[in-house]
Amino acid sequence: MSEITPYERLGREEGIRELVDTFYAAMEQIPDCAPIRAMHPDDLTESRRRLWMFLVGRFGGPNLFVQERGHPMLRARHMPFAIGIEEAGQWMMCMEAALQIHVEPGPFRDQLRIFFAQVASSMVNVAPPEEEA
Numbered sequence: 001m002s003e004i005t006p007y008e009r010l011g012r013e014e015g016i017r018e019l020v021d022t023f024y025a026a027m028e029q030i031p032d033c034a035p036i037r038a039m040h041p042d043d044l045t046e047s048r049r050r051l052w053m054f055l056v057g058r059f060g061g062p063n064l065f066v067q068e069r070g071h072p073m074l075r076a077r078h079m080p081f082a083i084g085i086e087e088a089g090q091w092m093m094c095m096e097a098a099l100q101i102h103v104e105p106g107p108f109r110d111q112l113r114i115f116f117a118q119v120a121s122s123m124v125n126v127a128p129p130e131e132e133a
């Protein structure tokens with residue numbers, strides 16, 4: 001029995017490119033996501049390409065990211081940016097918008113959401129401010 005990979009289910013390179021394009025379009029359009037938009041370069045072309053390469057490989061397609069950029073080390077690569085739970089939530093808001101457009105509701109979409117939420121929370125590298133006494 002052959003298992004269909006998330007890469008194939010999402011429509012391979014083209015489908016994953018569309019997901020990533022919608023993700024970054026949401027980041028530009030959702031006012032609450034302005035803080036994470038501001039962390040990215042003005043021109044998102046390279047950001048789009050990197051996330052696309054990463055997801056193609058991570059979901060079972062050709063390992064484009066590793067070939068070009070080496071081991072992902074995503075947490076280390078995000079250390080230059082102050083990412084708290086607010087920022088992780090903003091990232092998920094954009095990805096949720098993309099998932100709603102490109103993936104039909106159901107267990108596959110839920111699995112993708114869980115995967116992205118886990119990776120996003122593992123990027124958190126600043127503690128929330130102390131509660132006022």
Ligand code: HEM
Nearest residue numbers: 036039040047050051054069077081087088091119120123
């Ligand atoms: C938690 C909130 C997150 C924030 C605020 C954030 C922000 C950023 C920023 C500012 C960059 C650098 C600009 C760029 O190269 O595009 C970046 C790079 C990147 N991010 Fe995120 N990110 C987050 C979560 C994630 C998640 C969940 C993933 C994967 C599922 C991811 C994948 C990537 C990749 C692959 C790169 C390119 C790394 C490189 O090649 O240097 N990010 N991110």
